[in-house]
Amino acid sequence: MTDRVINWYKYASPQTFYPLAGKLIPWFWALAALFGIAGLTIGFLIAPTDAQQGEGYRIIFLHVPASWLSMFIYLVMAFWAGIGLAFNIRLSGMMASALAPTGALFAFLSLWTGALWGKPMWGTWWVWDARLTSELILLFLYIGFIALQAAIDDPRRADKAGAILALVGVVNIPIIYFSVKWWNTLHQGASVSLTKAPSMAAMMLWGMLLCALACWMYSIAIALMRVRTIMLERERHTDWVRALLSGNGHDTSRHP
Amino acid sequence: MLRAVIGRDLRLAMRRQADIVAAMFFFIIVVSLFPLGVGPEPDQLRRMAPGVLWVAALLATMLSLPRLFADDHRDGTLEQLTLAPQPLGVIVLGKVIAHWLVAGLPLVVLAPVLGIQFDLSSDALLVLTVSLLIGTPALSGIGAIGAALTLGVRGGGVLLSLLVLPLYIPVLIFGAGAVDATLSGLGPQAHLSLLGALALGGVFFAPWPTAAALRVALE
Numbered sequence: 032m033t034d035r036v037i038n039w040y041k042y043a044s045p046q047t048f049y050p051l052a053g054k055l056i057p058w059f060w061a062l063a064a065l066f067g068i069a070g071l072t073i074g075f076l077i078a079p080t081d082a083q084q085g086e087g088y089r090i091i092f093l094h095v096p097a098s099w100l101s102m103f104i105y106l107v108m109a110f111w112a113g114i115g116l117a118f119n120i121r122l123s124g125m126m127a128s129a130l131a132p133t134g135a136l137f138a139f140l141s142l143w144t145g146a147l148w149g150k151p152m153w154g155t156w157w158v159w160d161a162r163l164t165s166e167l168i169l170l171f172l173y174i175g176f177i178a179l180q181a182a183i184d185d186p187r188r189a190d191k192a193g194a195i196l197a198l199v200g201v202v203n204i205p206i207i208y209f210s211v212k213w214w215n216t217l218h219q220g221a222s223v224s225l226t227k228a229p230s231m232a233a234m235m236l237w238g239m240l241l242c243a244l245a246c247w248m249y250s251i252a253i254a255l256m257r258v259r260t261i262m263l264e265r266e267r268h269t270d271w272v273r274a275l276l277s278g279n280g281h282d283t284s285r286h287p
Numbered sequence: 288m289l290r291a292v293i294g295r296d297l298r299l300a301m302r303r304q305a306d307i308v309a310a311m312f313f314f315i316i317v318v319s320l321f322p323l324g325v326g327p328e329p330d331q332l333r334r335m336a337p338g339v340l341w342v343a344a345l346l347a348t349m350l351s352l353p354r355l356f357a358d359d360h361r362d363g364t365l366e367q368l369t370l371a372p373q374p375l376g377v378i379v380l381g382k383v384i385a386h387w388l389v390a391g392l393p394l395v396v397l398a399p400v401l402g403i404q405f406d407l408s409s410d411a412l413l414v415l416t417v418s419l420l421i422g423t424p425a426l427s428g429i430g431a432i433g434a435a436l437t438l439g440v441r442g443g444g445v446l447l448s449l450l451v452l453p454l455y456i457p458v459l460i461f462g463a464g465a466v467d468a469t470l471s472g473l474g475p476q477a478h479l480s481l482l483g484a485l486a487l488g489g490v491f492f493a494p495w496p497t498a499a500a501l502r503v504a505l506e
Binding site: 168171172174175178179182183187188191192195196198199200203206207210211213214 | 432436437440441442443446449450452453454456457460461464481485496499500503504506
């Protein structure tokens with residue numbers, strides 16, 4: 032038990048986490064490829080054609096995973112940000128900033144694939160449905176987080192300010208979601224219902240879950256790659272980064 | 288302490304009345320632009336009025352947010368305030384209340400006059416005023432978080448709107464919704480109650496993350 036605790040602390044330092052992340056990344060890429068191939072095979076070749084929506088529904092295999100992950104990544108990001116704020120761990124802040132672009136990407140993908148799906152099914156690119164609107168607001172929250180961190184030069188301050196914003200955002204997400212939902216039911220005109228058919232073919236569900244796993248593994252892999260870059264950038268004055276980079280002939284000593 | 292902070296901020300604001308008046312005219316101009324943009328049909332204007340007035344109120348409140356802490360930050364007062372024995376959150380609460388008195392209350396007073404331009408009924412005007420009265424404190428509270436986070440950051444003004452506007456959405460929905468509900472005969476009670484909950488949450492919880500953000504900014 033105590034060994035485990037010590038291990039966790041050991042990898043909280045960028046110097047030890049950097050090689051660990053480097054070792055883990057290929058595995059997550061492999062898992063992402065594996066799940067992705069399996070999920071897409073099931074999704075495009077095995078899953079039956081939908082009775083109502085024909086072949087067009089197959090965009091679900093990207094749309095739903097993207098929506099899930101866009102929400103899940105915000106929670107993970109806020110979690111790391113909170114840990115970083117509470118225990119003053121540099122790595123946590125770096126993880127939060129590494130996750131934000133991926134989360135924003137998934138929120139955008141979810142909106143985009145939703146529009147592509149909505150056009151043939153409902154005849155419109157966009158409806159002011161509660162889910163669409165809250166996904167859009169989630170994208171705004173990601174953009175705000177990224178913009179705030181980008182505007183602050185001092186990385187420690189950027190981490191902490193971003194952490195406060197992420198935590199405020201997490202508290203607000205349920206409030207925003209329910210307010211949008213009530214707003215929507217009040218304004219519901221001749222709009223379409225997003226509620227899907229209650230029963231979903233088992234194969235569709237499997238394809239969707241596998242694709243979600245693929246997106247998840249991809250997110251971990253890409254976030255680890257990004258966090259490695261952030262570590263090098265922020266720790267460029269330290270000995271271990273210099274030792275690491277000296278092989279490449281980089282001279283980082285002149286930077287302030 | 289609370290009263291001292293409020294009094295001080297009000298006195299400072301009164302010495303620069305042009306700022307308050309400018310924000311009020313910004314509100315008036317934005318609201319007046321909409322009929323010019325969409326046409327003068329009274330039916331259409333009446334339907335749009337709650338949303339237009341509320342969106343304009345959000346923008347006008349935001350206009351004065353960057354100054355909430357910036358002046359005190361520049362002359363070092365803010366650092367002295369963090370050294371006070373009282374919790375920083377209480378001081379922030381005082382500044383939020385002062386900001387509302389200076390930036391929010393004038394909008395509440397102006398709104399019914401502007402509502403007449405949109406041909407709102409007297410019931411709807413009353414609800415509009417009440418909803419702004421309840422809702423604008425939440426705007427000041429939530430906005431304070433954004434103001435503290437962007438304190439001394441380059442491009443602070445634009446960034447502030449990026450951070451704060453998404454968080455304002457629930458206030459906008461329930462504020463404009465209350466007036467909408469009156470117009471459609473549903474009664475505004477539910478919306479006003481939720482708005483009140485948001486305002487209480489915004490005014491009494493927001494000062495704490497704001498205080499944390501100020502400490503980060505002052506490090």
